[in-house]
Amino acid sequence: MEKYKKVLNYFDKFEDRVRGHLSKLPIVYTFIGGIAIVLFWRGVWHTADILQEQGGILGWLFYEPINMLIVIVILLATGLFVSYFIGDTVLMSGLKGEKKVTDRTEKEVREERKQIQKEEEQIEIEQKELAAIKSSIGDIKTEVEAIKTIVENRAPKE
Numbered sequence: 001m002e003k004y005k006k007v008l009n010y011f012d013k014f015e016d017r018v019r020g021h022l023s024k025l026p027i028v029y030t031f032i033g034g035i036a037i038v039l040f041w042r043g044v045w046h047t048a049d050i051l052q053e054q055g056g057i058l059g060w061l062f063y064e065p066i067n068m069l070i071v072i073v074i075l076l077a078t079g080l081f082v083s084y085f086i087g088d089t090v091l092m093s094g095l096k097g098e099k100k101v102t103d104r105t106e107k108e109v110r111e112e113r114k115q116i117q118k119e120e121e122q123i124e125i126e127q128k129e130l131a132a133i134k135s136s137i138g139d140i141k142t143e144v145e146a147i148k149t150i151v152e153n154r155a156p157k158e
Helices: 002-022 026-053 056-061 064-078 080-085 088-096 106-154
Strands: none
Touching: 002 026, 026 056, 056 064, 064 080
């Protein structure tokens, strides 16, 4: 388990470094990512074809109509079917009864931005208040420790 964590940690840091470098070159990053994704799915596709050619149970599982039914069940069970094909944003806006961004007027978009800015300002105020409360708690703890020390020093010793 420890080796697994080390390997996982190494690749996590490696990914961070690569993304950091590639994010400075967005067009190159896009080409590398696009090519890698297409080649990944090409590999999956050809692997499925190879497994189907094996015949037997693998041939039956990877027979296209059967495979499609199995995959639909898996996607439905994991919740990926709807979110992938419709998209979380479209789904959530439909549930909330919102318009699509393309259907909104410029005025509505500006109003939404103002509302978001107000909420961000409120969060900032609340964060400052929370910091002040934490500071006050720290001061109170210091005072309690001082009182505790005085009481312990004055207590009659047995």
